[in-house]
Amino acid sequence: MLILSGELIFILPYFLARVFRPTFLAVFNVNNVELGSLFSVYGTVALLSYVFGGPLADKFLPRKLIASSLIFTSLGGLVLAAYPSLFILQILYGYWGFTTVFLFWGAMIKGTRIWGGSLNQGQAFGYLDGGRGLTAALMGSIGVAIFSIFLPEQVLEASLEERQYAFRKVILFASAMVTLTGILVYFFMKTEGAKEDFTKDNSTSFKNIIAVLKLESVWLLMVIILCAYFGYKVTDIYSLYASDVLGYDEVNAANVGSLQLYLRPIACFAVGFLADRSNRISWIIRGFITLLLGAVLFASGLLAAEQSVLFFISLVILALGTYAIRALYFAVFKEGNISFALTGTAVGVISLTGYTPDIFAGPLMGYFLDQYPGILGHQYVFVLLAGFAVLGLLASWRFAIISKK
Numbered sequence: 001m002l003i004l005s006g007e008l009i010f011i012l013p014y015f016l017a018r019v020f021r022p023t024f025l026a027v028f029n030v031n032n033v034e035l036g037s038l039f040s041v042y043g044t045v046a047l048l049s050y051v052f053g054g055p056l057a058d059k060f061l062p063r064k065l066i067a068s069s070l071i072f073t074s075l076g077g078l079v080l081a082a083y084p085s086l087f088i089l090q091i092l093y094g095y096w097g098f099t100t101v102f103l104f105w106g107a108m109i110k111g112t113r114i115w116g117g118s119l120n121q122g123q124a125f126g127y128l129d130g131g132r133g134l135t136a137a138l139m140g141s142i143g144v145a146i147f148s149i150f151l152p153e154q155v156l157e158a159s160l161e162e163r164q165y166a167f168r169k170v171i172l173f174a175s176a177m178v179t180l181t182g183i184l185v186y187f188f189m190k191t192e193g194a195k196e197d198f199t200k201d202n203s204t205s206f207k208n209i210i211a212v213l214k215l216e217s218v219w220l221l222m223v224i225i226l227c228a229y230f231g232y233k234v235t236d237i238y239s240l241y242a243s244d245v246l247g248y249d250e251v252n253a254a255n256v257g258s259l260q261l262y263l264r265p266i267a268c269f270a271v272g273f274l275a276d277r278s279n280r281i282s283w284i285i286r287g288f289i290t291l292l293l294g295a296v297l298f299a300s301g302l303l304a305a306e307q308s309v310l311f312f313i314s315l316v317i318l319a320l321g322t323y324a325i326r327a328l329y330f331a332v333f334k335e336g337n338i339s340f341a342l343t344g345t346a347v348g349v350i351s352l353t354g355y356t357p358d359i360f361a362g363p364l365m366g367y368f369l370d371q372y373p374g375i376l377g378h379q380y381v382f383v384l385l386a387g388f389a390v391l392g393l394l395a396s397w398r399f400a401i402i403s404k405k
Contacts, residue, residue, distance in 0.1 A: 001181075001189040003131030005066050006108050008181045011139060011174045012077050013042055013096040018236045019140045019257035020147070020167065022243045023250050027083065027164045032240075032369040034086055036362030038093040043358025045097030050351035053102040056344070062107040063189045069104035070182030077175025081168050097358075105351065106344040109330055125331040126272010133264025133323060139177070140258030143170045148251050163250070208345040217336025218350055220399045221329065224284065225354030227392030228325040231291050233361035234385050235260060235322060237369070237378065238315065241298075245375045246308060260319045267323035272331075280332050281400045287325035288396055292389035294318025299382035301375060325392070335403035 007015075017024045017035060025035060056065070076099070079092050112128045150166035151158050158166075212218050239257030242248040248256065275283045294317040297303065303311045330347070338346045368380040 001185050002062075002066075002108060002111050003128055004135055005070055005104075005181050005185050005189075006128060007132035007135040008139070008178050009070055009073050009100050009104055011136075011178060012073060012080060012171075013093060013100060014039075014236075015136060015139065016080075016143075016171065016174065019143060019239060019261075020170070020250075020254050021236065021240045021257070022253050023147070023163060023167055026160065026250075027167050028086075028089065030086060030089075032366035033363060034366070036364070036366030037086075038089055039362030040359050041090045042093040042097040043355065043360075043362075045094045046101040046355065046358055047352060049098055049101035050105060050348045050355065053104070053106050053348060056103070056106060060107075062111040063185060065103040065107040066111075066189065067182050067186035069099055069102075070178055070185060072099040074175045074178035074182065077171055077178065081171040081175070083164060083168075106347045109347045110343045112330070123272045123276050126268045126270075126275065126327045128268075129323065129327045130265040130268030130272065133261060133268055136264065137258065137261035139174070140254075140261050143173070144251065144254045144258055146170050146173055147254065151251070208342055209349060212338070212342055212346045212349050215337060216402055217332075217338065217399060218346060220395050220402070221332070221336065221350050222353035223395035224325075224392055224399065225329050225350060226356060227288070227388040227395070228291075228322070228329055229355055230357045230361055230388045231295075231318075231322040231385055232326060233357045234365070234381060235319070236362075237365060237381065240369070241303075241378050242311075244369075244373070245304065245378060246311065256315075260315055263316060263319040264323040264326075267320045268327035271324040271327050275328055275331065279400075280328055281335060281396060281403055284325050284328050284332070285393065285396045285400065287321050287328070288389050288393040290317060290321030290324065292321075292386055292393065294321055295382045295386040295389055299379050299386055301379055304375060321389075332399070332403070336399070 021035075025031065028035075030038075073096060076092050076096055079088070084092070108128075112124050147166050147170050150162075150169050152162060238260050239253040242256040243250070243253040271283050271287070294314055297310075297314040298318065303314055333343065333346065364384070365381050369377040371377065372380060
């Protein structure tokens with residue numbers, strides 16, 4: 001239940017625009033900058049939700065928090081399916097910034113940390129993100145199938161109305177899945193039996209925040225997650241790259257977006273298993289090196305229309321690096337001397353900085369993609385990604401040093 005809910009709650013605000021980006025831009029009549037503004041609104045609201053929702057996870061049990069988040073989030077799908085104006089979309093994404101984070105995020109991370117115990121944090125978070133990736137991949141395949149079923153056979157000749165009709169079916173299916181998961185979580189998710197001392201904390205939230213901020217590891221994790229999450233945000237444009245640079249139609253471009261999702265469980269399951277048998281932070285360092293290599297390949301301009309094979313090889317490298325880091329950055333709390341009792345608060349404080357790409361990555365990428373159409377705009381985005389990979393590598397190296405003290 002934790003794994004299933006961990007991915008499905010983000011399927012409406014993020015997944016649809018990631019897998020179906022060319023289609024999303026067309027049916028909502030928005031450009032890349034305007035789509036980026038939606039993510040920016042989401043990120044701004046989410047930022048405040050991380051801070052206030054984190055301590056909440058240290059006070060209450062996860063089941064009701066997570067179930068409520070899922071149900072409230074699914075209601076927004078009905079608004080999305082009506083193809084509202086840009087202004088209403090901005091309000092909707094602000095609403096989702098609250099529903100997907102305030103009651104949900106800290107509870108999910110804390111529940112996973114309890115599940116992993118003291119010895120299997122790598123596996124717990126690897127299974128969480130790998131399972132989320134597998135859920136996303138399956139949803140992507142089903143979503144693309146639904147979309148193609150309701151489109152005419154000649155995809156390139158489909159009218160805007162036909163694409164809107166087909167995409168509405170995808171939105172409604174996603175909303176129904178989120179609702180169903182919320183109901184299942186409420187009745188069947190069992191975390192209450194997990195060690196009560198991990199879920200109850202009698203300290204004041206302010207004291208917890210001060211205690212967390214005194215740890216150097218917390219500040220380093222802010223940087224590590226910020227850099228890794230920017231890499232994750234770049235996965236939003238994989239399908240657009242296939243469309244803009246390689247010339248794929250909307251269904252095949254969506255298939256590219258769906259295909260890279262299958263790499264997520266492979267990377268997360270493998271690195272989670274290996275990390276608990278060695279040094280977890282060393283695998284984060286390896287992940288940033290891999291991410292840097294993939295970013296350089298895309299930034300080089302070599303991946304043009306006639307280089308489909310090299311494109312897919314580079315895509316695999318980039319995705320594996322991105323997802324390997326994601327699997328582990330919350331699994332190194334023990335090495336950072338962050339106690340179980342402070343997990344929710346630490347997650348909230350770290351996320352305040354770590355997830356700021358939700359605010360700036362979308363508009364920034366949108367600017368380059370709209371200002372420099374074709375491969376050039378994509379190259380600029382991947383140059384930025386290379387810079388973040390270097391910064392994340394340095395922060396990880398420093399974390400490795402202090403964790404040995």
